[in-house]
Amino acid sequence: MDIDINDLRSAVTVISFLTFLGIVGWAYGLKSSKKRFEEAANLPFTDVEAERAELGLSSREGQGTTS
Secondary structure (H helix, E strand, O other), rough: OOOOOHHHHHHHHHHHHHHHHHHHHHHHHHHHHHHHHHHHHOOHHHHEEEEEHHOOOOOOOOOOOOO
16 A cells, blocks of 8 residues: 555544634633633733732722823
């Protein structure tokens, strides 16, 4: 059985597509991960909020424009 380059390309395409479908299924199909994804999305803002709370500032103070 000879395997030429076109057979290899077809196999790689099918494997890549199945991997893509697996990633999409993992990202959108798991409802239990929604909370974890939301927490991860808010990670860049946690330091700012903690710093404001430490200084006793509300979430709106200090965000206005400077004149």
